Amino acid sequence: MADPALKIRIDKWLWQARFFKTRSLSAKAVQGGHCRVNSNPVAKPAYMVAPGDVLTFPQGRDVRVIRVIALGDRRGPAPEAQALYEDLSPPVPRERQPEAPRYDGGGRPTKKDRRQYDKSRSSALE
Structure with missing residues (x-):
């Protein structure tokens, strides 16, 4: 099993990587069952992701497929x-x-x- 220090919550990582504007929006996307990690559906925002994991989630009209390379310390x-x-x-x-x-x-x-416009309109009515 991987070292817990090398993992981070999926909602926090999506927020730090700037896919969602707020952490609560990223948590809602995960809770709604819209996210997958390594092709497995995830429904808990507390699911831990590590470098090398492949995330699939909708963003607007597109479906994003992302490979986690690193874990962030902050939303920079x-x-x-x-x-x-x-x-x-x-x-x-x-x-x-x-x-x-x-x-x-x-x-x-x-x-x-x-005048020309009015004339053409009046002739159409007659």
């Missing part, structure tokens, strides 16, 4: 947090967003344009 800046894990998630292709219709930039219609 992002570069420090990124050194705690290796991302094994396959790159997700993003769907192209449909382009918004472009405004022709004509501005406010002139009086001549308004």
Whole structure:
């Protein structure tokens, strides 16, 4: 069995690695049964993880697959947090967003344009 000093709670590690904004949010994700450690479902935030474990959990619309490389001492800046894990998630292709219709930039219609518009509307009603 591994030395207990080389393990940390899963909710605390997810928070330190900056996957969740608060520790309570990471605990809720684990309690909801959304996390897996080495392909085994985990439902307790107190589950201990060690370096080498592979975590799978949803984040937004994506499913993250992470290998724990190190255990953190604190929740530090992002570069420090990124050194705690290796991302094994396959790159997700993003769907192209449909382009918004472009405004022709004509501005406010002139009086001549308004007359023409009113004339076309009145002829459609007759």
